[in-house]
Amino acid sequence: MTNRRNIVLLTEFDGTHYTGWQSQKSTPTIQETIRNAILKITGEEVVLYGCSRTDAGVHAHGHMSNFFSETRIPISRLPIALNSTLPSDISILKAAFAPKDFHARFSSIGKKYCYRIHNNPSRPALGRDRFYHIPKPLDLDQMRKAAGYFCGEHDFSGFMSKKSIVKTTVREIYEIVISKKCSLIEIFICGNGFLTHMVRIICGSLVDVGLGRISPENICDIMESKDRRKAGKTLPGHGLYLEEVYYPEPPFSDFNT
Amino acid sequence: MTNRRNIVLLTEFDGTHYTGWQSQKSTPTIQETIRNAILKITGEEVVLYGCSRTDAGVHAHGHMSNFFSETRIPISRLPIALNSTLPSDISILKAAFAPKDFHARFSSIGKKYCYRIHNNPSRPALGRDRFYHIPKPLDLDQMRKAAGYFCGEHDFSGFMSKKSIVKTTVREIYEIVISKKCSLIEIFICGNGFLTHMVRIICGSLVDVGLGRISPENICDIMESKDRRKAGKTLPGHGLYLEEVYYPEPPFSDFNT
Numbered sequence: 001m002t003n004r005r006n007i008v009l010l011t012e013f014d015g016t017h018y019t020g021w022q023s024q025k026s027t028p029t030i031q032e033t034i035r036n037a038i039l040k041i042t043g044e045e046v047v048l049y050g051c052s053r054t055d056a057g058v059h060a061h062g063h064m065s066n067f068f069s070e071t072r073i074p075i076s077r078l079p080i081a082l083n084s085t086l087p088s089d090i091s092i093l094k095a096a097f098a099p100k101d102f103h104a105r106f107s108s109i110g111k112k113y114c115y116r117i118h119n120n121p122s123r124p125a126l127g128r129d130r131f132y133h134i135p136k137p138l139d140l141d142q143m144r145k146a147a148g149y150f151c152g153e154h155d156f157s158g159f160m161s162k163k164s165i166v167k168t169t170v171r172e173i174y175e176i177v178i179s180k181k182c183s184l185i186e187i188f189i190c191g192n193g194f195l196t197h198m199v200r201i202i203c204g205s206l207v208d209v210g211l212g213r214i215s216p217e218n219i220c221d222i223m224e225s226k227d228r229r230k231a232g233k234t235l236p237g238h239g240l241y242l243e244e245v246y247y248p249e250p251p252f253s254d255f256n257t
Numbered sequence: 258m259t260n261r262r263n264i265v266l267l268t269e270f271d272g273t274h275y276t277g278w279q280s281q282k283s284t285p286t287i288q289e290t291i292r293n294a295i296l297k298i299t300g301e302e303v304v305l306y307g308c309s310r311t312d313a314g315v316h317a318h319g320h321m322s323n324f325f326s327e328t329r330i331p332i333s334r335l336p337i338a339l340n341s342t343l344p345s346d347i348s349i350l351k352a353a354f355a356p357k358d359f360h361a362r363f364s365s366i367g368k369k370y371c372y373r374i375h376n377n378p379s380r381p382a383l384g385r386d387r388f389y390h391i392p393k394p395l396d397l398d399q400m401r402k403a404a405g406y407f408c409g410e411h412d413f414s415g416f417m418s419k420k421s422i423v424k425t426t427v428r429e430i431y432e433i434v435i436s437k438k439c440s441l442i443e444i445f446i447c448g449n450g451f452l453t454h455m456v457r458i459i460c461g462s463l464v465d466v467g468l469g470r471i472s473p474e475n476i477c478d479i480m481e482s483k484d485r486r487k488a489g490k491t492l493p494g495h496g497l498y499l500e501e502v503y504y505p506e507p508p509f510s511d512f513n514t
Contacts, residue, residue: 122340125269
């Protein structure tokens, strides 16, 4: 009988210096960096399952991953142990045991992303790797109107990277909330799943609406056309944050506290 | 007759990679970096007067400085021109003409600082150069009670760096506001002037109260003792922000918009 248990990690990371989550040859990834920390702390070479493949430069406040381990380190001490060897731009916030069949990616029923924009004539010095800078004023009322057209179940093939290989391009967006405080605009998007670059292309299209380049109603036409060229540009990765991953039985009940 | 005019700059900077504001030999400072940008853009070697000498690693959302120039670049274009040559961790937010006798430091009647603390068992990955990490919970009610004892006019000689050389150690603190949102604690301190390291030592003492090491009432005793050794430690520079500088006639009327 084995003592291998399924361990879930809740991780915050600054994606600035990484090529994304997934392991690649000869470039630093978040996945490889955490795997190396687990090896150093537990002595085990594990397979680390991530909730999604985040792109280069993208950040996370609530990334989820899991791995099987026989470690005897108390689960409550594991974040401190891993953080002691991880670089300062990755922090394990919590660790917990999960049922054997829990999988960070396949058990997920949805995700919340946030795209952060610095909307001010001057570029930000303190948030330069955290926010996308748009110097011209954005019309938030028009953006919120446009956001309504994205909500619900739609074929998002006009809002994905051409290199996507997926079974279906239908996804459901539960909610888009756009808030502003001083120069910071936050676009929160919740949905059951997202195609490659989908959040960044939706946000690029919302910015086009905010700048008056297209009308909110145009979103319907672009969606129906399924033509990537008609949608807005893919906004850069450094404004995007994975905020939360949803599961039928959340491994961390007090996630947001 | 000369066409030299007094120009005021409102600047945001990330102090992480600088040894502070003031020019020093062989180490990069904010002052020298902005002076070089002015030279490159206007061709003029100017004296740049700063509102204060910020320490190494300290950030600013609202630093003020002024210089005399004959440049014909329209004042509204000057921030964009300077930002085009400044590194990304310094951003000129605004520029304006000021009366001949305006001096960023000597015309000032007060300043607002903010000390930002990440109060969570896990260290922050995204805010690691922006917030001071305190893993143990802080008692904000006790800290607010202690903050009240600092307000008003006092001799702050127990709350300054030993290397300070000043005419008087009496300063007036107008207000201290302590707020919390999720893991972020912000301590805003407004006053007519601050001694070397005074804000960071006051915040270090407030943290001692928050951790239960001393009682709020102890603040009075420490203040009366004028003994630096009895006050809290000097918190590190990377949690400190210069937020705003006050003047009888503000050069930027719409400062906070």
